[in-house]
Amino acid sequence: MTILIGIFEQGLIYAVMALGLYITYVILDLPDLTVDGSFPLGSAVCVALIIAGVNPVLSLIISFFAGVVAGIITGIIHVKLGIRDLISGIIVMTGLYTINLLIAGKSNVPIFEATTIFNNDLLKQLPESFKQYRVLLVLIPIVILCKIALNRYLHTKSGLLLRSVGDNQNLITTMAKDPGNMKILGLALANGLVALSGAILAQQQRFFEASQGTGTMVMGLASVIIGIRLFAKIKLMSFPMKVILGSIVYKAIVAAAIALGLSANSLKLITAILLLIILLISEHGKKEKVQQYD
Amino acid sequence: MKTTKKHEVRTTMENKLIVTMNRRVISLVLGILMLLSMLGLAACSNDAKSASSEEKTKNESPQDIEQQADPEKSVSENSNTNEDEIKDDTSSQADTSSDTSEIVEGNFKIGISQFAQHGSLDNCREGFLLGLAEQGFVEGENLTIDYQNAAAEMAVASQIAETFVGKDYDMIMAVATPAAMHAYNAAMDKNIPVIYSAVSDPVAAELAKPNGESVGNVTGTSDALPVEAQLKMIREIMPDAETIGILYTTSEANSEATVKIYEELAPKYDFKLVTSGIATSADIPLATDNILTKVDCLSNLTDNTVVESLPTILDKAFAANIPIFGSEVEQVGLGCLASEGVDYITLGKVTGYMAAQVLRGEKTANELNFETISESFLYINSATAEKLGVDIPQSMSDRALENFSEIGVLQ
Structure with missing residues (x-):
């Protein structure tokens, strides 16, 4: 049971990050590597603020905007300076490593004793039997809020324009809008979500670690693909919801690999194989569907 | 009527989106996966x-x-x-x-x-x-x-x-x-x-x-390093050395803490300290080339990234005829000149004793203070000494726990 709770906790925290990746990879069709830097950026900002005594919820919001700034910088480098999308992401990601260290002060900053959204007087009043669900109790509303906000936004005029950037840029031009600006907006929003996810993680794991961004992009991308593929047939489900579920499935895969526990060092290979199997299974279902539309 | 049409447009658009993006992204993911499994196989x-x-x-x-x-x-x-x-x-x-x-x-x-x-x-x-x-x-x-x-x-x-x-x-x-x-x-x-x-x-x-x-x-x-013993040993082996170089990863908290101790203690033994922070193992070759031009010797921490790349660093240091002092026995086996370090087996044993106390219910973990091993052990690689033309005092070889006569020995 605790393992299951653990999977949901981790899955939901990283789901917020995966929602960000969904915007860049799926909607904008733009490979954004800023993520490996903006994820720990969110943690760094959040931990620094909490140590300074800022309200945990407020520090989440500020972390979100720190990510937004990072995304805007990537966007400006890409769109305005005309540097390729991959490279501009790499530039910002590399720079953020130092920025993160500067913000946090050192490479590993613990906040074990601090008040966080998961560790406060209000939650301490919960009855003992509910204590183990306290992280989920806080997380689920946050993730649902992110999901609804994103869903709503994607159905506004601006959101629809954003969705056509990756699909049909000419459409935006004919509507007298600049696709470049829409890209910057998308990157800002995406990295804001990624940083928010990093901030939530920092509060849950109670420390910031400079190297925690490594592999974030791969993890998020895997979650997005799993979600979209695995739940491709369920039409009623919105895409953000699929991404959230995908993130939980990804974490379940890692947990399964740990539980299989063949040899400690084969963990990654097992994770990779499980991932491949899941993708192949959903690929099978997908083929029929593609044929229908062709 | 209007809304259903809108809905239709949306779903077809979304479907199109998936179809076009999926091929690319999937191939990307598959590529990454294959890379991963190849790495995994290599590691296996x-x-x-x-x-x-x-x-x-x-x-x-x-x-x-x-x-x-x-x-x-x-x-x-x-x-x-x-x-x-x-x-x-x-x-x-x-x-x-x-x-x-x-x-x-x-x-x-x-x-x-x-x-x-x-x-x-x-x-x-x-x-x-x-x-x-x-x-x-x-x-x-x-x-x-x-x-x-x-x-x-x-x-x-x-x-x-x-x-x-x-x-x-x-x-x-x-x-x-x-x-x-x-x-x-x-x-x-x-x-x-x-x-x-x-x-x-x-x-x-x-x-x-x-x-x-x-x-x-x-x-x-x-596993706090016995920095003082290490500095003393370096002074003993290299009486004329002025600067010690340290390579470390800026994201490793352990290394940062140890560098601070080095900074405090180095002046006591008349050493100047040159440090070079790196972010990933890919930075190591360039950082090594750079730091080797500035120092008389290098001293290692227990920095994971740096230790993993030790063969590269040793190679470059040998070419420049600059000795590297290790922080543990494995590094000396690989070719570091000497080390005054923690014996990790002993450290693990002490940890095991503490665990046993807790398992037996004699004490809770809360009641036990953390322990540090105060004893340090000297390891020497005489093959490296010969290669670099460094004389190791007889008194030191005598008290060394282990003296390697080969370079590149892995325990």
């Missing part, structure tokens, strides 16, 4: 060697100890690995074994979360098992070990810790700072004792109070 073949040797030690060490402990009963029991049979064993054991280490009755489960694949961390884990065995907790007898390695990934370390907590183990043993922090965070609510090892600065990691007391149900051992 590497691990196969270490794993087989590991298994050997795993299988042998308890047996050895058992035989030492009670030689009268042997063969029939060594073949047992099933838990069901163990129960019978322990009861029969209680009668027979009485001399040195009595096997404690019960079936204890410990999850070991190791942060990365690394020589000294492996030694730590082995030492831990040896220490436990000496205290009567023998793997395969009354002790079940679930060993997991996070391959240096934070998210995985956290999931490992949560899995252990979920399985309700009697204790979590964490090797290296990030693993310890994740384990403590996960185990806090269920109050499962966490015993850590190879955490350089437990106070900075908020696992201990500044006075050494534990902050919760967590304790362990620190």
Whole structure:
């Protein structure tokens, strides 16, 4: 049971990050590597603020905007300076490593004793039997809020324009809008979500670690693909919801690999194989569907 | 009518989106996956060697100890690995074994979360098992070990810790700072004792109070380097040296803490310190070239990234005829001139003794202060000394715990 709770906790925290990746990879069709830097950026900002005594919820919001700034910088480098999308992401990601260290002060900053959204007087009043669900109790509303906000936004005029950037840029031009600006907006929003996810993680794991961004992009991308593929047939489900579920499935895969526990060092290979199997299974279902539309 | 049309447009658009993007992204993911599995396979073949040797030690060490402990009963029991049979064993054991280490009755489960694949961390884990065995907790007898390695990934370390907590183990043993922090965070609510090892600065990691007391149900051992002994040794071997260079990873808290100690103590031995921070192992060749032009010798920390790339650094240092001083025995075996370092097997053993106290219920982890090994051990590589034309004083060779006569020896 605790393992299951653990999977949901981790899955939901990283789901917020995966929602960000969904915007860049799926909607904008733009490979954004800023993520490996903006994820720990969110943690760094959040931990620094909490140590300074800022309200945990407020520090989440500020972390979100720190990510937004990072995304805007990537966007400006890409769109305005005309540097390729991959490279501009790499530039910002590399720079953020130092920025993160500067913000946090050192490479590993613990906040074990601090008040966080998961560790406060209000939650301490919960009855003992509910204590183990306290992280989920806080997380689920946050993730649902992110999901609804994103869903709503994607159905506004601006959101629809954003969705056509990756699909049909000419459409935006004919509507007298600049696709470049829409890209910057998308990157800002995406990295804001990624940083928010990093901030939530920092509060849950109670420390910031400079190297925690490594592999974030791969993890998020895997979650997005799993979600979209695995739940491709369920039409009623919105895409953000699929991404959230995908993130939980990804974490379940890692947990399964740990539980299989063949040899400690084969963990990654097992994770990779499980991932491949899941993708192949959903690929099978997908083929029929593609044929229908062709 | 209007809304349904809008809906239709949306769904077809979305479908189109998936179809076009999926091919690209899927191929990307597949590419990444293939890369991963290739890396995995490469690692596997590497691990196969270490794993087989590991298994050997795993299988042998308890047996050895058992035989030492009670030689009268042997063969029939060594073949047992099933838990069901163990129960019978322990009861029969209680009668027979009485001399040195009595096997404690019960079936204890410990999850070991190791942060990365690394020589000294492996030694730590082995030492831990040896220490436990000496205290009567023998793997395969009354002790079940679930060993997991996070391959240096934070998210995985956290999931490992949560899995252990979920399985309700009697204790979590964490090797290296990030693993310890994740384990403590996960185990806090269920109050499962966490015993850590190879955490350089437990106070900075908020696992201990500044006075050494534990902050919760967590304790362990620190592998803080004997920096003073190391500096003294360098001065003894190189009386004319002026500057010491240190390469370290800026994201490793252990290294940062140790660099600070070096900065404090270096002037005492008339050394100037040149440090070079790196972010990833890819930065090492350039950083090494740069730092070698500025220093008389290099001194290593227990920095994971730097130690992993030691062969590259040694190569360049030999070419520049500059000695490197290691921080542990493996590094000296690989070609570092000498080291005044922590013996990780001993460190692990001390950790094992602490764990045994907690498992027996004598003390809780909360009541035990973290321990540091004050003793340092000198290791010398005479082949390196010869290659670099450095004379090692006879008094030092005499007191060295081990003197390597070859370069590139892996323990």
